[in-house]
Amino acid sequence: xxxxxxxxxxxxxxxxxxxxxxxxxxxxxxxxxxxxxxxxxxxxxxxxxxxxxxxxxxxxxxxxxxxxxxxxxxxxxxxxxxxxxxxxxxxxxxxxxxxxxxxxxxxxxxxxxxxxxxxxxxxxxxxxxxxxxxxxxxxxxxxxxxxxxxxxxxxxxxxxxxxxxxxxxxxxxxxxxxxxxxxxxxxxxxxxxxxxxxxxxxxxxxxxxxxxxxxxxxxxxxxxxxxxxxxxxxxxxxxxxxxxxxxxxxxxxxxxxxxxxxxxxxxxxxxxxxxxxxxxxxxxxxxxxxxxxxxxxxxxxxxxxxxxxxxxxxxxxxxxxxxxxxxxxxxxxxxxxxxxxxxxxxxxxxxxxxxxxxxxxxxxxxxxxxxxx
Amino acid sequence: xxxxxxxxxxxxxxxxxxxxxxxxxxxxxxxxxxxxxxxxxxxxxxxxxxxxxxxxxxxxxxxxxxxxxxxxxxxxxxxxxxxxxxxxxxxxxxxxxxxxxxxxxxxxxxxxxxxxxxxxxxxxxxxxxxxxxxxxxxxxxxxxxxxxxxxxxxxxxxxxxxxxxxxxxxxxxxxxxxxxxxxxxxxxxxxxxxxxxxxxxxxxxxxxxxxxxxxxxxxxxxxxxxxxxxxxxxxxxxxxxxxxxxxxxxxxxxxxxxxxxxxxxxxxxxxxxxxx
Numbered sequence: 001x002x003x004x005x006x007x008x009x010x011x012x013x014x015x016x017x018x019x020x021x022x023x024x025x026x027x028x029x030x031x032x033x034x035x036x037x038x039x040x041x042x043x044x045x046x047x048x049x050x051x052x053x054x055x056x057x058x059x060x061x062x063x064x065x066x067x068x069x070x071x072x073x074x075x076x077x078x079x080x081x082x083x084x085x086x087x088x089x090x091x092x093x094x095x096x097x098x099x100x101x102x103x104x105x106x107x108x109x110x111x112x113x114x115x116x117x118x119x120x121x122x123x124x125x126x127x128x129x130x131x132x133x134x135x136x137x138x139x140x141x142x143x144x145x146x147x148x149x150x151x152x153x154x155x156x157x158x159x160x161x162x163x164x165x166x167x168x169x170x171x172x173x174x175x176x177x178x179x180x181x182x183x184x185x186x187x188x189x190x191x192x193x194x195x196x197x198x199x200x201x202x203x204x205x206x207x208x209x210x211x212x213x214x215x216x217x218x219x220x221x222x223x224x225x226x227x228x229x230x231x232x233x234x235x236x237x238x239x240x241x242x243x244x245x246x247x248x249x250x251x252x253x254x255x256x257x258x259x260x261x262x263x264x265x266x267x268x269x270x271x272x273x274x275x276x277x278x279x280x281x282x283x284x285x286x287x288x289x290x291x292x293x294x295x296x297x298x299x300x301x302x303x304x305x306x307x308x309x310x311x312x313x314x315x316x317x318x319x320x321x322x323x324x325x326x327x328x329x330x331x332x333x334x335x336x337x338x339x340x341x342x343x344x345x346x347x348x349x350x351x352x353x354x355x356x357x358x359x360x361x362x363x364x365x366x367x368x369x370x371x372x373x
Numbered sequence: 374x375x376x377x378x379x380x381x382x383x384x385x386x387x388x389x390x391x392x393x394x395x396x397x398x399x400x401x402x403x404x405x406x407x408x409x410x411x412x413x414x415x416x417x418x419x420x421x422x423x424x425x426x427x428x429x430x431x432x433x434x435x436x437x438x439x440x441x442x443x444x445x446x447x448x449x450x451x452x453x454x455x456x457x458x459x460x461x462x463x464x465x466x467x468x469x470x471x472x473x474x475x476x477x478x479x480x481x482x483x484x485x486x487x488x489x490x491x492x493x494x495x496x497x498x499x500x501x502x503x504x505x506x507x508x509x510x511x512x513x514x515x516x517x518x519x520x521x522x523x524x525x526x527x528x529x530x531x532x533x534x535x536x537x538x539x540x541x542x543x544x545x546x547x548x549x550x551x552x553x554x555x556x557x558x559x560x561x562x563x564x565x566x567x568x569x570x571x572x573x574x575x576x577x578x579x580x581x582x583x584x585x586x587x588x589x590x591x592x593x594x595x596x597x598x599x600x601x602x603x604x605x606x607x608x609x610x611x612x613x614x615x616x617x618x619x620x621x622x623x624x625x626x627x628x629x630x631x632x633x634x635x636x637x638x639x640x641x642x643x644x645x646x647x648x649x
Contacts (some may be wrong), residue, residue, distance in 0.1 A: 008614075019374060095377055095378070096377060096379075097426075098378075098379075098380035098421070098423050098466060100464075102421060104464060105381060105402070105464060106381045106423060106464045106465070106466060107381070108378040108379050108380065108466060109378065110377070110378050137617065138617065141615075143614070143615055145617060146377075192391065252646045253646065260521075278617070278619055279615075279618060279619030279620065280612075280617075280618050280619070281612060281618070281620075282427070282612040282613055282618060283426060284424060284425060284426045286423075286424030286425075287424075289509075290424065290466050293423055293424040295378070295421075295427075297613075297618070300618070300619070300620070302619070307610065307620055308620070309610050309612060310608060310609065310610055311447075311449045311450055311453075315609065315610070315648065315649070318648075320648070321647065321648030321649075324648060325622075325648065325649070328624075329622065332620070333624045333625035334625075335625070336624065336625025337625045369423075
């Protein structure tokens with residue numbers, strides 16, 4: 001279990017806005033929690049002191065409801081439907097443009113993506129783990145994705161320890177949370193009177209330096225550590241704590257796939273909220289004058305009809321094979337691609353599934369850890 | 374090519390091969406880019422029709438031909454029907470080559486068996502041209518090609534010519550024959566028994582419908598061909614061609630980047646299951 005190091009600083013509650021102000025002074029666009037359409041989303045902060053207090057959301061399979069934190073804490077909410085992913089892997093963006101000149105010749109131009117300096121305040125350990133997986137997918141190899149890479153370089157992450165996981169959370173079992181271990185610039189653990197603040201990068205350390213924080217006391221560090229342990233212990237869901245790759249690959253014709261297909265609507269909500277899902281469609285949008293066209297990419301889902309389309313037939317014509325594709329990729333073949341499971345235990349696919357399908361329950365049945373219901 | 378956007382290509386030559394199949398010989402507009410363009414048999418390009426979209430098309434010409442880059446295409450969907458309307462001199466976009474080609478150098482000194490079905494022949498025709506130009510480096514050559522209808526067979530004169538070459542066997546099958554179909558009527562895999570090669574020193578390449586390839590693999594392996602020398606070209610939905618968009622995943626493999634040519638051992642277990 002990671003914990004704040006001995007040299008952590010202490011940021012009093014009243015000075016949280018100072019941290020945001022410093023980021024704004026450094027030209028970061030600062031995004032923090034906000035309420036929109038009944039959910040907690042990341043939106044631009046109008047002012048350094050605009051971070052809301054007391055937000056919470058109760059989550060259960062197929063359920064997400066805002067509620068009030070009686071202690072009025074800043075970060076007592078578990079994750080919202082999105083956090084880091086849409087800010088790096090844009091839901092929709094233009095990759096290149098084709099233009100036909102008067103001689104009929106074609107010209108192709110790369111589209112330079114907007115890459116603002118962005119600070120995300122309040123990201124969770126699960127999202128940092130998911131970010132590492134998105135980095136592996138979009139940046140590794142000899143041709144990193146330039147759109148993703150440019151935004152990635154400009155990102156500043158203020159992570160917070162999850163003190164109040166939702167009922168859908170299971171990051172402790174995947175080893176990804178609830179206390180951020182790596183991948184952040186600054187990590188905060190919220191106590192009643194302030195935050196234990198830890199730098200995780202050079203730019204994070206430089207920023208904390210400007211705040212002249214007193215060192216966190218051993219008691220405060222112990223309280224943060226204990227809070228993380230209690231949060232982990234409070235999680236009621238889990239994935240088996242072993243690699244599921246081999247067992248799942250041996251269950252590709254398990255009757256549970258047919259059973260889950262009777263409940264799954266193939267709506268793709270799970271893939272839209274999953275912080276590691278990377279599938280995207282590429283398509284062309286011609287200009288009305290017929291002389292130009294934009295080649296865009298848009299988030300796609302393996303639950304969609306077109307995902308497995310091949311001239312004249314569909315590789316995955318039914319929901320059974322689409323659900324299997326999703327779960328097998330996430331929990332089994334991700335190991336082959338990126339050396340670990342593609343699930344970080346955020347539980348979003350459970351909360352946002354309109355059919356209340358629970359990934360952990362399905363995996364347990366498929367892996368033979370639980371009887372079929 | 375490091376940029377993701379295509380280069381402009383020009384249709385140098387267009388050949389109608391059958392009512393729906395045509396071949397485009399393309400040249401990159403930029404002479405330096407054309408001169409620098411290299412590919413391996415079995416790789417593919419993304420061809421872009423302005424305002425319509427891109428399709429992955431295997432390259433069917435010889436890798437050492439410098440004049441043009443050949444693509445044989447069946448007009449089936451939105452983009453390929455548009456490509457069918459292109460005429461010599463017209464512009465389109467091309468990016469590539471992508472993927473892993475056939476391990477042709479490893480096969481030197483070996484008998485080579487090619488089993489293809491349908492338009493699966495395109496990536497393999499490139500191989501046939503390659504082998505015939507370097508005939509002395511290879512042993513026996515067996516070309517086994519199946520089509521659905523007799524009239525789907527394109528390059529008929531080429532097959533006739535290949536059949537007359539020494540140490541070269543051509544076996545053709547059509548599921549539905551016709552008056553002028555002198556070859557086998559039935560499955561292409563029925564022909565494997567007639568193939569003359571030494572399994573101990575042979576290598577095989579397959580391309581076409583997966584069911585056909587599974588049956589062919591079974592028969593080839595039963596004749597004693599080692600699994601490590603059986604290769605196949607896979608087809609999946611490809612949109613980015615660089616292993617990012619996710620559509621072409623076959624288990625953990627990205628077919629566009631880790632394939633389209635695989636060793637049998639890499640894909641055999643998953644091929645037994647529908648839906649991947």
